[in-house]
Amino acid sequence: MFALSRLLPLSLLALTLACQKAAAPAAPAVTPPTTTTFTNPLLTAGPDPWVIRRGDVYYYMHTTGNSLAIRKTAKMSDLGSSVSTVVWTPQLAGVNQRDIWAPELHFFDGKWYIYYSADPMCCDGHRINVLENASADPTTGTWVDKGRLAVPGQDLWAIDGTVLEQNGKRYLLWSGHEVASSQVQRLYIAEMSNPWTLVGPRVELSHPEYSWEQNGSPAVNEGPEVLKHADKTFIIYSASHCSTDDYALGMLTAPATADPLKPASWSKSALPVFVKNPAAHAYGPGHNSFFQSKDGTEDWILYHANPQSGQGCGDNRSPRMQKFSWNADGTPNFGTPVATGTALPKPAGE
Template sequence: MKHRLPVLVALGFLSQGEASDTFRNPINPSADPWIGYAEGKYHLATTQGDRVKLWSAKTIAGLKDAKPVTVWERGKGVWAAEFHYLPTRLGKRWFCYFTKTDGEDVDHRMYVAESKTHSITGPYGEAKLIKTDPKNEFYAIDGSVFEHGGKYYFMWAGHPGHRIFMSRMKDPFTLEGERVLIPASGFGCEEVREGPYILKHGKNLFLTYSACDTGKPDYKVGYLWMPEDKDPMKPASWTQEPEPLLERNDAGEVFGPGHHSFFKSPDGKEDWIAYHGKTVKEYTYRGRSTRVQKLEWDGDGFPKKIVPLPLEAEVAVPSGEK
């Protein structure tokens, strides 16, 4: 079933007199953003290379100048950290999931660290390896967690190939049962599927992901969707949306937008997307920075196509922040 993705109109350009109610992107000079709202603040993690850092602020604009907390360090190729608030025998705790390697890129695996307190800022315990296949032979990056029907699931990008896999979770550290490959379109750019992230809206689940090589200007976001009464572990449950959700905007000088996450506004009324993009068409991993903008929904409860905003755009702050 094909759903049209009407163009998301820019969020509006406000006058200088209303500057306190707007901000400008980027909000961080790095890539692979995760943003959540908890404890009365926004919390942001981006790829740092050798550690996990978390920026926290009461406003989106405040994240630009916030002093980060180092959650974990002593690694190589540390990418794409995410934070999830999950149940344990001692109540809910924050868990930080991230990718690292002790050597070559092919040796990247998924790790998780648990907060020693109820706060997202930690401190966190030692990171533990997540076995994403029985012998732990395969490359694994970009891990993400979601809940559905009272059960928890783990998604990641892995080998063979560079594709999206899913598994049930026994607990925040452990997967159970066989992993399942979830086929996803590359929209003509076939080499990579990565950065899976679940978005829930109404009675549907949307499995969003990035396609193409992140260094290319055609890096983009697509999605599959399924009704909430289906089993996410069955590939047949998912329907591929034929058009990208987010892709380059040449007129706005935004190239390679992707590796995203979604978060709620402070009042819970709006959905927002965080993603990285760059301002050059060249095949390069440099210059990727974190941007955010509002996500809109159509009358059928599907996400409208997102046109990435140029950096000079004045963006209205999320609802509940004013």
């Protein structure tokens, strides 16, 4: 018994070692395949999309109607999986407003600013307002209401504010009414003394004059956005009413060193530069913004469009993005809206 009891553990050890040698090798770790493409739309809904990049982060906003929300993402192709953070709600701030439209996030002089349009339920309709945030991350910190942004003595209906920086100065661009009784939307510009103050006077840069700018009622020029390239400054704007399938993009062009307050500095393209593509499920494409790829080698347009005809100004408008090129004369070539569901290469660097 004594000898057997000593031999038994040795036998078990040998059996264990033999089993270990006979066991199948561990399976190698599986690395998920790298996706190099994305498809539009980026979100199921998102009218008036806006994006700005700071550092390695893209910050995105669109019209929600009753609040201001920011998404942040390292890759624009991942926008759909990003977290949306509500940063401001007017009722919580003691501000009586409704129908909040077209928010834009800008970074000036070390602080963040949001320009948005809202109906203050007085004063004959929408006005442009400004919020300020000193936090490094605009999804954190406190947003301070800097009030209404209007030309002194001309507090008229106004929407879609954006900022042009040229010749060391800043200018507000927006869509507004000539007089309180007029519903036609025109593009205006005025100089800014700081990010929340206009010094006036306002100057009209464009109004609906071509047939492609006058579909629907009222006739509309709105959503001005700044695009700079080489020695030129472009204002890409939306034309015709958003209730029509023929909402489209027009273009104003000026030298990059010209005085933007002089109407003669700007030339207006007689034809639209981006129009509907029914075969691609892109109706009423417009109210765009621009960004560069992560590595800075590509230019991209971000815009909204409806997937079906007759869907108008509602939340069926979804954000889409596509790369664009430049013509030999230095003007942008946006091509045509790409079909939803089409696999497109991600922006370079993603």
